[in-house]
Structures are given as structure tokens and as C-alpha cells.
Amino acid sequence: xxxxxxxxxxxxxxxxxxxxxxxxxxxxxxxxxxxxxxxxxxxxxxxxxxxxxxxxxxxxxxxxxxxxxxxxxxxxxxxxxxxxxxxxxxxxxxxxxxxxxxxxxxxxxxxxxxxxxxxxxxxxxxxxxxxxxxxxxxxxxxxxxxxxxxxxxxxxxxxxxxxxxxxxxxxxxxxxxxxxxxxxxxxxxxxxxxxxxxxxxxxxxxxxxxxxxxxxxxxxxxxxxxxxxxxxxxxxxxxxxxxxxxxxxxxxxxxxxxxxxxxxxxxxxxxxxxxxxxxxxxxxxxxxxxxxxxxxxxxxxxxxxxxxxxxxxxxxxxxxxxxxxxxxxxxxxxxxxxxxxxxxxxxxxxxxxxxxxxxxxxxxxxxxxxxxxxxxxxxxxxxxxxxxxxxxxxxxxxxxxxxxxxxxxxxxxxxxxxxxxxxxxxxxxxxxxxxxxxxxxxxxxxxxxxxxxxxxxxxxxxxxxxxxxxxxxxxxxxxxxxxxxxxxxxxxxxxxxxxxxxxxxxxxxxxxxxxxxxxxxxxxxxxxxxxxxxxxxxxxxxxxxxxxxxxxxxxxxxx
Amino acid sequence: xxxxxxxxxxxxxxxxxxxxxxxxxxxxxxxxxxxxxxxxxxxxxxxxxxxxxxxxxxxxxxxxxxxxxxxxxxxxxxxxxxxxxxxxxxxxxxxxxxxxxxxxxxxxxxxxxxxxxxxxxxxxxxxxxxxxxxxxxxxxxxxxxxxxxxxxxxxxxxxxxxxxxxxxxxxxxxxxxxxxxx
Numbered sequence: 001x002x003x004x005x006x007x008x009x010x011x012x013x014x015x016x017x018x019x020x021x022x023x024x025x026x027x028x029x030x031x032x033x034x035x036x037x038x039x040x041x042x043x044x045x046x047x048x049x050x051x052x053x054x055x056x057x058x059x060x061x062x063x064x065x066x067x068x069x070x071x072x073x074x075x076x077x078x079x080x081x082x083x084x085x086x087x088x089x090x091x092x093x094x095x096x097x098x099x100x101x102x103x104x105x106x107x108x109x110x111x112x113x114x115x116x117x118x119x120x121x122x123x124x125x126x127x128x129x130x131x132x133x134x135x136x137x138x139x140x141x142x143x144x145x146x147x148x149x150x151x152x153x154x155x156x157x158x159x160x161x162x163x164x165x166x167x168x169x170x171x172x173x174x175x176x177x178x179x180x181x182x183x184x185x186x187x188x189x190x191x192x193x194x195x196x197x198x199x200x201x202x203x204x205x206x207x208x209x210x211x212x213x214x215x216x217x218x219x220x221x222x223x224x225x226x227x228x229x230x231x232x233x234x235x236x237x238x239x240x241x242x243x244x245x246x247x248x249x250x251x252x253x254x255x256x257x258x259x260x261x262x263x264x265x266x267x268x269x270x271x272x273x274x275x276x277x278x279x280x281x282x283x284x285x286x287x288x289x290x291x292x293x294x295x296x297x298x299x300x301x302x303x304x305x306x307x308x309x310x311x312x313x314x315x316x317x318x319x320x321x322x323x324x325x326x327x328x329x330x331x332x333x334x335x336x337x338x339x340x341x342x343x344x345x346x347x348x349x350x351x352x353x354x355x356x357x358x359x360x361x362x363x364x365x366x367x368x369x370x371x372x373x374x375x376x377x378x379x380x381x382x383x384x385x386x387x388x389x390x391x392x393x394x395x396x397x398x399x400x401x402x403x404x405x406x407x408x409x410x411x412x413x414x415x416x417x418x419x420x421x422x423x424x425x426x427x428x429x430x431x432x433x434x435x436x437x438x439x440x441x442x443x444x445x446x447x448x449x450x451x452x453x454x455x456x457x458x459x460x461x462x463x464x465x466x467x468x469x470x471x472x473x474x475x476x477x478x479x480x481x482x483x484x485x486x487x488x489x490x491x492x493x494x495x496x497x498x499x500x501x502x503x504x505x506x507x508x509x510x511x512x513x514x515x516x517x518x519x520x521x522x523x524x525x526x527x528x529x530x531x532x533x534x535x536x537x538x539x540x541x542x543x544x545x546x547x548x549x550x551x552x553x554x555x556x557x558x559x
Numbered sequence: 560x561x562x563x564x565x566x567x568x569x570x571x572x573x574x575x576x577x578x579x580x581x582x583x584x585x586x587x588x589x590x591x592x593x594x595x596x597x598x599x600x601x602x603x604x605x606x607x608x609x610x611x612x613x614x615x616x617x618x619x620x621x622x623x624x625x626x627x628x629x630x631x632x633x634x635x636x637x638x639x640x641x642x643x644x645x646x647x648x649x650x651x652x653x654x655x656x657x658x659x660x661x662x663x664x665x666x667x668x669x670x671x672x673x674x675x676x677x678x679x680x681x682x683x684x685x686x687x688x689x690x691x692x693x694x695x696x697x698x699x700x701x702x703x704x705x706x707x708x709x710x711x712x713x714x715x716x717x718x719x720x721x722x723x724x725x726x727x728x729x730x731x732x733x734x735x736x737x738x739x740x741x
Contacts, residue, residue: 046724046726047725047726047727048724049711049712049713049724050707051724051726052711053707053711180734181734182733182734183736183737217729218728218729218730218731219729219731219733220725220726221725221730221733222725222726228726229726338736339736339737339738340737341733341737343730344732344737345730345733345734346733380725381721381723381725382710382715382716382719382721383707383711386709386710387703387706393618393682393686393702394618394619394620395622397619398619398620398622398624398718401718401719402624402718402719405719406719406720406721406737
């Protein structure tokens with residue numbers, strides 16, 4: 001058995017920032033990651049001719065770790081939200097919403113390894129949904145509590161962004177100037193201008209100039225397949241090397257935690273994990289930080305039920321796994337008569353925040369944001385155009401390829417997803433993983449409020465495209481008829497009261513005081529489309545700053 | 560090249576007429592979900608390389624700007640893949656037989672001997688056949704595979720003014736019209 005001051009489980013944004021914060025403060029940290037390390041120059045082969053056939057090169061499959069419950073029936077009144085493509089017709093053929101994927105990477109850096117680098121601060125008003133609008137839940141902290149940590153995280157990962165943000169007050173400028181928008185995004189900006197909508201550079205953790213030893217981005221647009229250039233500020237290149245350099249952090253990869261042991265004195269005593277060779281280990285610590293994402297974190301807690309925690313660890317409120325919030329999205333693509341070369345540039349290099357506030361969309365509570373999405377739609381090269389947009393075969397196919405390739409513009413919207421009782425994570429009573437542990441089971445339901453918001457998002461996407469001159473729709477897809485989530489939240493909600501939350505404002509379990517959770521499962525609300533990674537970093541830095549202060553205080557007290 | 564040889568010119572023919580000539584039975588025998596399991600036999604025929612080449616070159620023909628699929632080795636890639644996939648091997652072999660049989664019903668000695676329009680008529684029948692029937696599975700599988708191989712070859716990118724792959728150069732002129740950067 002080994003021992004550390006702190007054991008951190010998961011090396012995505014929440015775990016990496018915690019490791020950095022605590023090792024910097026001088027605490028011995030063991031960082032356990034279930035997945036392997038990725039080697040950008042070897043694993044992300046965007047220099048190969050067949051690059052487009054390959055997506056992100058997952059080394060461990062998340063799909064074997066979760067199942068899903070049946071999803072809701074589709075209703076013809078929402079048919080305008082159905083997913084379809086010009087070449088393939090309706091993408092979801094059945095009568096019920098389909099489960100596409102929970103998109104999650106197991107590896108050092110977590111799901112940021114295939115992200116576009118969007119680095120957003122929460123809209124301050126999206127953190128007060130219950131008080132101001134009577135829906136969802138409030139955050140027990142304010143935007144102001146996060147601001148200094150937002151700034152620190154932006155410096156560490158290297159965010160390039162615009163100068164001003166009237167809604168989200170900043171204590172300083174972004175570390176790097178914003179990237180130039182791609183040609184296609186500029187045309188979408190023209191369309192937004194015609195509609196009276198703003199269109200600003202999107203803050204991204206991608207270098208616009210040499211930064212902290214990283215080269216600037218060269219706009220290949222394939223962030224989702226993994227960046228081989230080291231220019232994107234993922235935790236494996238930023239927080240984790242800095243944590244290791246501090247000399248107090250030990251990273252152990254391919255070590256999967258099976259359960260946490262609860263002691264009789266309301267303290268977690270150890271983590272039990274298996275290594276790559278299958279050997280089982282037990283590591284004890286003063287503190288445990290859990291950061292596995294809003295599906296795996298509740299799964300681990302529920303699988304850690306014991307006589308001291310019969311309903312699952314930290315589940316005294318019964319809320320572990322509840323309040324599951326998913327990625328509510330809609331993407332629309334249309335042909336522009338002019339060649340755009342729209343496969344070039346940073347994904348989501350621009351953003352419209354006009355409808356991001358919780359009351360910005362008439363008739364619903366909860367906002368949304370709009371961005372270019374050609375690259376998220378993966379209209380990235382000739383093969384995707386051939387299969388999904390052009391279709392057909394023979395001479396006509398070739399003629400249409402000449403007329404369409406690089407002409408598609410896409411706009412994507414991501415919106416608030418309010419919690420509801422039918423969206424939650426529990427343990428599948430039937431399905432076990434290779435270790436005999438119950439898999440997580442994802443339950444998802446979209447009530448009418450979500451579908452109305454989605455309807456607004458779809459309408460705006462189409463309007464932007466049309467105003468930009470892209471008038472022939474070729475593909476649309478969204479959350480209405482398929483579950484497809486990368487950003488997930490809420491399953492270990494943070495709150496002031498032990499009765500209606502899992503962790504307190506310092507991300508510590510109300511009962512198990514040496515257990516912290518620092519991933520997006522603690523988010524009480526999703527925000528109006530903000531990408532969560534920057535808030536995860538900032539919140540983890542904040543919680544661990546406080547933990548380090550408390551631990552330091554204890555160490556200074558004479559025995 | 561085989562795809563341009565037209566020993567047996569057959570004019571354009573409607574799908575309905577073609578189906579009648581070939582006999583509906585040949586088009587509608589249903590296969591199980593895993594197609595390959597349905598054709599196991601002790602004497603699987605060898606796929607006709609000529610027929611397969613003509614097939615992929617009809618799906619992705621040569622033109623003033625585009626090379627034909629066979630020039631990029633697409634047909635050879637299919638055969639190579641079939642060597643390590645018995646199910647695919649059986650599909651290709653049976654599919655080539657079906658294509659040749661369809662061509663004979665139109666008066667040609669084989670699929671590769673047909674004119675371009677004749678081959679296109681047969682492929683159109685396959686495309687619109689019942690899902691999971693041999694012709695439909697053949698069309699869907701070989702088309703998907705051929706597209707992947709064809710558009711993974713840089714020779715197919717030139718006509719599209721695509722300056723890939725994405726790395727190592729990226730797209731430094733991303734903020735300007737492609738007309739200015741190509």
C-alpha cells in the first residue's frame with residue numbers, strides 16, 4: 001500500500017488543474033489516470049493521405065463503460081428538428097430518439113484531447129437560474145469568486161481572445177490576441193451583421209503566436225482528430241507538465257480506480273485501482289479528488305457503496321447521478337455559391353453571444369450561443385463531401401464535387417440544458433465491465449422547454465446561413481432525435497445545503513470532508529452554451545487553493 | 560482501359576426494362592443482416608478482376624480532370640482487402656457474377672464489355688434494389704470502400720484545389736478567399 005497527501009482520480013481539466021494547484025503548494029500528489037498518454041506526433045497523423053478516414057484515435061473505449069436507457073418517442077410536431085443530409089436522407093430512421101454517443105476521451109488530458117479549445121467564462125446570470133428565473137439551481141459561488149482563477153487558467157493554457165467582454169468582467173486582457181477568422185467565418189459574420197447580430201472572435205486555447213514554448217496554430221482545422229503540433233493548450237501540455245515539474249506529483253497512467261473505501265469516521269481512506277498488468281493496488285491519502293466527468297464520477301461513487309455508505313459514497317442527499325445535463329445542440333449546413341475553402345481555419349473561430357443570457361430567448365428560460373461549425377460537422381475534406389453532401393456516383397458525382405467542395409458553411413448552436421427528473425445517471429442493473437463493476441446507465445429526456453429552445457436555435461442557424469448567402473441546406477443534425485454529448489454536467493451538484501447538493505461551495509462532500517469533486521459534475525447549471533473546460537479549470541484551482549490553505553493551516557498546528 | 564472498351568454497345572435502358580430482362584428473382588433474394596454469413600459455400604467463385612475494375616471505374620470514372628478509380632488502385636485495394644476478409648471475398652465474387660449475369664441479359668459477354676451507359680444501368684438497378692439483397696450490399700459496400708480509397712489519394716485532390724493533407728503545412732491563408740490562395 002502506498003500513501004500520498006492527495007490522490008487525484010482523472011487527468012482531464014478538473015484533475016490536471018487540481019494536481020497543478022496542490023503540487024505547487026508542496027503537497028505530495030498521486031494522479032491516477034485510467035487511460036494512456038497520447039503522443040501527438042505519433043498518434044495524430046494528419047500528415048497521412050488517408051487522414052480523413054480516421055477520427056480521434058481512441059486507445060481505450062469509453063463505450064464499454066456505459067449503457068443507455070430507452071429514449072423518448074419522436075413527435076411529428078418537432079419534425080423540423082430532425083437530422084438529415086442531402087445524400088443520406090433522414091439520419092435517424094426510427095420512431096424514437098437514438099443514442100449516438102457520449103463523446104469522452106480516456107487518456108492524459110481527458111476529453112480536451114479532441115476539443116476545439118473553446119475557453120469560455122460562464123455568463124454571471126447563468127449561475128443564478130433559480131433565484132432569478134425559478135428554474136434549475138443556483139451556483140453557491142459568484143462569477144467574482146472565479147475571476148482570478150479564470151485569469152490564471154487562461155495564462156496557463158494560453159488563450160487567444162478579443163479585447164473586450166462587457167458581460168464577463170475581466171481583470172486583465174487575454175494572454176494572446178485573437179486569431180484571424182477564416183474566410184468562411186467572415187462570410188457568416190456578414191450574415192450576422194445583416195441580421196443585427198454580433199459576431200466576435202471566439203476565445204480559444206490555441207496559440208495565435210509562439211506561447212510558452214508552443215508554436216502558433218497553422219489553421220488545419222482538425223482539432224477534433226488531435227493536434228500533432230503542440231500548439232493547443234490541453235492539460236497534457238500545460239497543467240500536467242507544470243505539476244510534474246513542481247516535483248511533488250506522480251502521474252500513473254492506465255490505472256483504473258475500481259472503488260473508494262469509506263472509513264467509519266466520515267473519511268475516505270483509500271482508492272483501490274488496477275494497473276495495466278491487472279495487478280490490484282490500494283493507495284491511501286489525506287484527501288481524494290475525483291475528476292472523471294459527469295458520467296464516470298457518479299458511477300465510481302455509486303460503485304463505492306459500502307456499509308458506511310450504503311447508497312453510494314457521498315450520496316446522502318440521493319443526488320449522485322441526478323440533475324444530468326447534456327449538450328443541447330443544433331447544427332445546420334448549407335451550400336454557398338462561392339468557393340469558401342471552408343475546411344480551413346480554427347473550428348469555432350467566431351461566436352455570437354447575443355442570446356447567451358438566460359432570458360435572451362423569448363418564451364424560454366436559458367440561453368444559447370452560435371458559432372461556425374463546418375469543422376464540427378466534419379466537412380473537413382473531400383471524402384466527407386463525397387459521402388455526405390454530394391452522394392451519388394459516376395460522372396454526375398464528379399461534376400457535383402467540383403461545384404460543391406469547400407462551398408458548405410455550417411452554423412452550430414449550443415444551448416442551456418435545464419435539469420429534469422428523467423435525465424440522470426444510475427448503475428445498469430444488468431451490464432458489468434471487465435472488472436465486474438456495474439456500467440453507468442445514461443437516461444436522457446428533453447422536455448418541451450428544451451425543444452422550444454432547440455427550435456429557436458435551429459431557426460437562428462438557418463437565418464444566419466441564409467443571410468450569409470448559403471441558401472441551399474445540405475445537412476442538419478441536433479439533439480432532438482439523437483443523444484450526442486461531449487459536455488455533460490450536474491450529476492454531483494455543488495450547493496450550500498447538504499439536503500439538495502452533493503458537494504459544498506468548496507467542492508467537498510458535505511459528509512466526507514476529505515473528498516472533493518472538481519469536474520463538471522459539480523456544475524449546478526450548464527450555462528447558455530459556454531464550453532465548460534475553462535470553468536472546470538478555474539473551479540478546480542479555486543477549490544484546491546482553499547484545500548491547500550486548509551491543509552497548510554493544519555500542518556502549522558503543533559501536534 | 561476496360562471501362563472504355565465497348566464491344567457490345569447497349570443503348571440506355573430503363574431500370575424497369577432491365578429488371579424484367581434479368582428476372583426479379585436475381586434482384587430480390589434476401590440476405591441475413593451479416594451478408595457474409597448467408598453465402599457460405601464450399602465452392603466460392605473467384606472474383607473477376609476485369610469486372611471489378613469496370614465496376615469501380617463506373618462508380619468513379621475518369622474525366623478531363625479526375626483520374627478513374629482503377630488508376631488510383633481502388634480495385635486492387637478491394638481485392639487486397641478481400642484476401643483477409645472471407646466475407647468480403649464472397650461478396651465480391653458473387654457480386655461480380657451478378658454483374659456479369661446482368662450484362663449477359665443485355666447481350667454482352669460480361670460487365671466489362673458493356674458500354675458506360677449499360678454499366679450505369681446495371682449499377683442503378685443495384686443501387687435501388689431491396690436493402691440487404693446481394694446487388695444492394697454489393698453497391699453500398701464497394702461504393703463506400705471505393706470512395707474512401709479514391710478520396711484518400713492525393714491524385715483525386717488536384718481537381719478540387721484541395722491542398723491537403725492538413726499537416727504539416729496547415730492552411731495559412733485560411734482568412735482569404737481560396738481564389739487568392741490557389
